Amino acid sequence: MTAVIALALAELIVVMAAHVVAQRSGLPAAVLLVLAGIGYGFLPGPNLRLDPQFVLYLVIPPLLYGAALQSSLTALRNNARAVISLSVGLVLATALAVGFGLSAVVATVPLSLAIAIGAAVAPPDPVAALSVGRRAGLPPRLTTLVEGEGLLNDATALTLLQVAVAAFVSGSVSVGLAFGQFLLAVVGGVICGMVVALLITGIRRVIIDPLTDNVLSLGTPFAAYLAAETTHGSGVLAVVVAGLWLGHHNPSQQSGRARLQTRAVWRLVEYVLEGYVFLLIGQQLPAVIRGLGSYPTTTLVAASAMTVGAVLLVRPLWLWATAHLPGRLHARLGGDPQAGNPPLSGRELLALTWAGTRGVITLAAAFSLPATVPSRNLLLFCAYLVVLVTLVGQGLTFAPLLRLLRLPGSDVTRALTRNEARAAAVQAALQRLKELRDADPELREVLDPLRRAAESRQRRYTDRVAMLSGIEDETLPVDERYRAALRARREMIAAERDELLTWRDTGQLSDADLRVLESELDHEESILPTPHRE
Structure with missing residues (x-):
């Protein structure tokens, strides 16, 4: 137990250090953490193995829910066709391209398992892309598309993965049955997510204490996920639906104090969980490599090249094709000018292509393959290589690309x-x-x-x-007078805070009263706008 606590503390220090380096250097914290995890993974001593059930049930729900709370239901609704095209059509196209290609170049991999690993590598993880894109000035519409794709594509990928594995176990697959399972997962996930969201809405009507409200918020993603998985629906979709609904209605459901606490709590949860997740991704490389001893080099090269190549090629081809469809179909990704969504430009399509980084959901899906399936270690290596190439390669080049594109x-x-x-x-x-x-x-x-x-x-x-x-x-x-006024107000608040501390230190003010007055100053300081939010 002592070793586990020491390891968790050491990794927390690494997470904080990576974010400090990222802020000073401009490098993505996600990439730094993955590289740090890889370096640690090859050191002697205890290491963390990725448990797919742990990731899917305890890590993914809060991360998806926190992202959904900050997303815009209105923006997603306005771009619904494009989001569905990316989160359903592109995922299916990527999975099938990887599946048919991999089974063609590696004869020992059955088509059903190849499609299963294709489903695992198909869904992009928006965390790294958005953390870089927002800092580099990714336009709001592209941010919405990346958010919507990342929130909804996991449900498509995990459902397809389950269908493909079931087809391998049974030896056959029915297209009608597969479609029925997918439809059941989608409908069940949406219903469970809405039921949980409406239940939370009803409970909030009788809650006054912000702390109780925040405890309720922390439990919401797990309740939605478990409800959907128990009824054979998509737990991922249930979490996203609940988060989008509650995030859209929070302004009228929560008090101001509860919202301030909720934002702070979920920022902390995302900060810690994302840090550990990216470290965990890096630490899996030694275990993945150890399982490759029985495979010829030509097989490794062919399988990895086909998998990575299909992932990197299908996305731009899909984006280009759907953006150039004729007539009404053009609106699937090209936009609807009458609704204020003009077609995406070539520069915007290129930026959206580069936002296809893969993450922990890909590894969790790949590691969930049964241990008895043939060529499992080879499939894990292919999935890991996709994560490494897209997360590190595209993550490091995303910000320079956005600066080069100069998107309006x-x-x-x-x-x-x-x-x-x-x-x-x-x-x-x-x-x-x-x-x-x-x-x-x-x-x-x-x-x-x-x-x-x-x-x-x-x-x-x-x-x-x-x-x-x-x-x-x-x-x-740059409005220098405005910024000077903000600096002056912050100096005034600092002077007020120093005076309150003097009163406390001289015994004229109790610590309890100091915290009340200090909280008032903290809230006033928190509402002062930062320069980029003028």
Whole structure:
């Protein structure tokens, strides 16, 4: 037990160190953690083996749920055809291409098992791609497509994997039965996810304590996953549906204090889990390599080249083909101009191609293959190589590619929308103040200072809107006066905090009262915008 605790603590230190290095160097933390895991895996001492059941039941649900909470149900609905094309059509196309190709070049691998490993390597993991893409300025629409694909494609891949393994065990497969299983998994996952989401919504109506609300939030993904898996539905899809629904309705269901705590809790959960996951991916390389001793080099090269090549080629071909379909079919990926979604440009398609990094779900699916299947170690090696090539190779080059492509419509457009929304919100607040003053004229003395402060904010936002509306080069301008005001306000808060500490240290203020006053300052400081969110 002591060795396990020491290993967990050491890996936590590595996770923190990798994020510090990533922030200072600009390198993706996911890539640094995978490389660190590979290095550690070859050192003597205890190592962690990937348990697919542990990953699928305890790691994937909270990661998917945390991502779904931050996703936009409205944006996904507006891009539904493109998301379905990527999360269903592209996954099936990749799995079949890998399956037929692998079974053709390696005679000892049956077609059913080849399709099973194809299903394992088919779904991209959006975590690494988005962590790099958001920092490099990936446009909102592409972010939505990557999020939607990553949230929904796992259900397609895992269902296809189960069907392929069942076909290998039974020796035959019925297309109708396979389609029925897939349909059952999808419908069951959606129903279970909605039932859990509505149940959580009902419970929240009687919850006042933010801590209890957060405990409920932590248990939600596991409840959705177990409910779906018990009824033969897709647990992954149930978690995603529950997260999207609750994330969309949280503004009206949760109190402000509960939302602040929920965001902080899920940021911490994602930070720790993602760190351990990427380290775990790296640590599997020695175990994968040890199982390859009985395979000729030509077989290893042929199998790995076919698997990696199919994964890398099918994605751009699918994106190009679906973006150039004629007529109404063009909207599957090309967009719907009448709905405000113009067709994706060639540069956007290239960026979307590079976002196809694979991750832990691929390894968990591959490791879930029964130990008795032929050529299992070879299949594990092929899956691991796909993860390594896409995660490290594409992860390291994604940010430079985005900078080279110079995709339009990112920072300026989003800043303009935010300031327009701020101005509209302040106008609504001013209208409410007017109604209060009209209802009770005696409140004028209390309401006038609030009105003047709100009008000052509105002028600042409208001036910012006017400036951003005239920008043509998509470069977010630097407002030095605005940033100076933010720095001054932070200095004021720091001075207030120092004075409170002086009162505490001289015995004039208790620690309990200090925490109350300090919390007020912390909340005020937390709402000050960062420069990239002006």
